[in-house]
Amino acid sequence: MGLELIDTTWRKSTYSTANDDCLEVADNMPGGLVPVRDSKDPAGPALLVEAGAWSAFVASLKAAAPRG
Template sequence: MRHIPALSAVHWRKSSHSNPNGGSCVEIADDFPGLVPVRDSKNPHGPALLIPAAAWTAFVASLKHRS
């Protein structure tokens, strides 16, 4: 069985590209070896996605490449 980390007490941070007026933002949590928890900042009590760290790194790199 896969261990699912408790996310209730983690520190979430918004993207550095977030709109200060609250627009469409994602938040991530650090300090989860091998995983990157991601959630919608407009729904902080809603579900979070647990993305493998390697997939998150590739996703962010592809976004930076497009800029």
Template sequence: MKRPLDLSNAVWRKSSYSAGGDNNCLEVADGYPGAVPVRDSKRPEGPALVFPAGAWSAFVGAVRADR
């Protein structure tokens, strides 16, 4: 079983793919090779989802292509 990523020192930034309003912003943390931690900016103390980098890229590509 893989150990969860330690995100206690993560530096979060607003995702460039968020619409920018107060109600729908994602934050991502850089610096985790092979992984993309994502959290809801409205609940920074809440849980983060960690996606494999390839899966995140595929998701972002599909959103860009409006699929």
């Protein structure tokens, strides 16, 4: 049985523009999961990532971002 994501509120990074291909994520899902999908294919599959792993991924991106 799969997780229903029909009424999920998705968000994109504030760094993306309307024409950029980007990942979208949904917050506050039950079970400590973070759904991630391709913004070019919103009806396509979503990858479910453990919340702790997602937080570590985002932290590593922020640490690697150029400063200036």
